[in-house]
Amino acid sequence: MALECDVTSCCPAVPGWSQLPGPGDPQQGLGMAWGWDLEKEVVKFRKKLKESLPGSDWDPLGTTKGLPPEQADVVIVGGGVMGWSVAYWLKALEPRRDALRVVVIEKDPTYSRASTVLSAGGIRQQFSVPENIQMSLYSAFFLRTINEHLGVVNEPPVDIQFNPSGYLFLASEDGAAKLENNVRIQRAEGAEVSLLSPAQLKKKYPWINTDGVAVASYGLENEGWFDPWSLLNAFRRKAMSMGVYQCFGEVISFTVSSREIMMPEGELTFSRINYVRVSNPPAVWRVLCWVLVLTLLITCVEEKYQFM
Incomplete structure (x- = not known):
């Protein structure tokens, strides 16, 4: 299946690289035929040529900047934190370096309407589904050790400005049993959560009106909020350092080359x-x-x- 895309610009995976080759170039199609190895060799050749001709702007390969690669193994539509996280994990788990060519396409380079940057950036452990709790526990571990995962050599360390603060859930008599059961599930999965009576809640937060509150739950650790923009940039910076392409453009349609489905x-x-x-x-x-x-x-x- 092919994507039809209006592309504004496309950034190479590694700073200083030029994408090879552009439409109309003599080498067009070679990359698709011979793949990633050929492109790396051409990049090496261009580098040697530039070193041997200092001060010259002559480029015999006629590369066209700003276009996405002609071929990709994975195209991720949407360059928010989820898109860049997927790109990072694909590269982190690839069996060998450059085994996958991954492209992330984002239509808004300003991210002015992106869900990621408009969110509060909260993290909590208080869910009712064990899988959600386990994923959130791992997310908390990932954020605590973020520089071990998303740190880039010769770049400043990642700081997502995490602010620890537990989430507080309140329940009336009708919802008390459900809240207490949720807390049992959370504790069984390893989350640190406390149950508070109305009196305990009032003592902890004197300004809260506890009328109608039968029970409350409060997260003791791994909850709070952070700067989602910093997390997005950390994933993006790391993924691009691993070879992911970033393209600014809008995917407008899909061209289906085959309707055969393989499982x-x-x-x-x-x-x-x-x-x-x-x-x-x-x-x-x-x-x-x-x-x-x-x-x-x-x-x-x-x-x-x-x-x-």
């Missing part, structure tokens, strides 16, 4: 597929999801969240 079990021709689910959480990409619906004839559903 680990093998070919699915003449086999029944009950349904295909595509989750498209960010509201800003919902239109794009509907384009995909019309193109591939699949069902697009919104993600549902349960906080309690």
